[in-house]
Amino acid sequence: MRRAIVLIGALIVGLLGVWGGVQALASTGFGQPGGLPVLPDDRASSGHARPFEVNGVVLVNARHPVAPEYVPELAEPHQLTPAAHRAYVAMVKAAKKAGRTIVWRVGYRSYDTQAEVLASSIETRGSYRAALAYTAEPGCSEHQLGLAVDIAAPKARGLAFADTQEFAWMREHAHEYGFILRYPDGKSDITGIAYEPWHYRYLGVDHARAFGPWSSLTLEEYLGGR
Numbered sequence: 001m002r003r004a005i006v007l008i009g010a011l012i013v014g015l016l017g018v019w020g021g022v023q024a025l026a027s028t029g030f031g032q033p034g035g036l037p038v039l040p041d042d043r044a045s046s047g048h049a050r051p052f053e054v055n056g057v058v059l060v061n062a063r064h065p066v067a068p069e070y071v072p073e074l075a076e077p078h079q080l081t082p083a084a085h086r087a088y089v090a091m092v093k094a095a096k097k098a099g100r101t102i103v104w105r106v107g108y109r110s111y112d113t114q115a116e117v118l119a120s121s122i123e124t125r126g127s128y129r130a131a132l133a134y135t136a137e138p139g140c141s142e143h144q145l146g147l148a149v150d151i152a153a154p155k156a157r158g159l160a161f162a163d164t165q166e167f168a169w170m171r172e173h174a175h176e177y178g179f180i181l182r183y184p185d186g187k188s189d190i191t192g193i194a195y196e197p198w199h200y201r202y203l204g205v206d207h208a209r210a211f212g213p214w215s216s217l218t219l220e221e222y223l224g225g226r
Contacts, residue, residue: 161198
């Protein structure tokens with residue numbers, strides 16, 4: 001019963017859209033100004049049916065959500081957009097050749113599934129405020145874009161992944177395949193999400209090369225706003 005109540009609450013929160021997200025971030029202390037302006041978003045009239053873009057780069061967060069019904073074209077088995085999928089496969093093969101085994105965990109995640117993930121996080125962390133530091137609201141997750149992938153090492157996942165050779169390889173080479181570490185350590189005031197060494201976002205090589213190896217640059221900083 002408690003889980004059902006929490007899930008309903010998560011779904012209601014997700015439907016609040018941008019305003020709900022901004023208010024939630026304000027209450028957590030995450031995603032506060034960080035010296036960056038809020039990027040103007042004129043998609044309200046379209047119901048956020050298409051993702052928000054800046055110079056051809058998609059940005060989704062609590063201020064720039066996508067509609068519940070948004071579903072990108074996906075390639076199997078890793079459930080990423082075709083371009084991201086090709087790049088991911090090439091990256092994993094290169095890592096394997098270097099003796100590093102990258103384990104896929106999550107690609108695309110629907111709006112409804114994100115609501116379930118948030119509900120579970122609320123139960124685990126004890127409050128909505130604590131959950132938002134690690135879990136995006138439905139409609140505000142990069143996984144819904146099909147451009148984000150969560151990975152692990154054979155014997156380590158989550159924060160423990162940061163202590164592996166696989167993580168070191170990713171930090172050195174991910175940008176060469178168009179991927180960036182989306183939520184770097186110490187940048188939660190900008191991204192709104194705590195450090196996630198396992199979460200990589202596909203931008204394409206042309207954009208990712210600006211980040212380079214071991215970069216702590218955030219996508220928001222690269223785009224010049226939140």
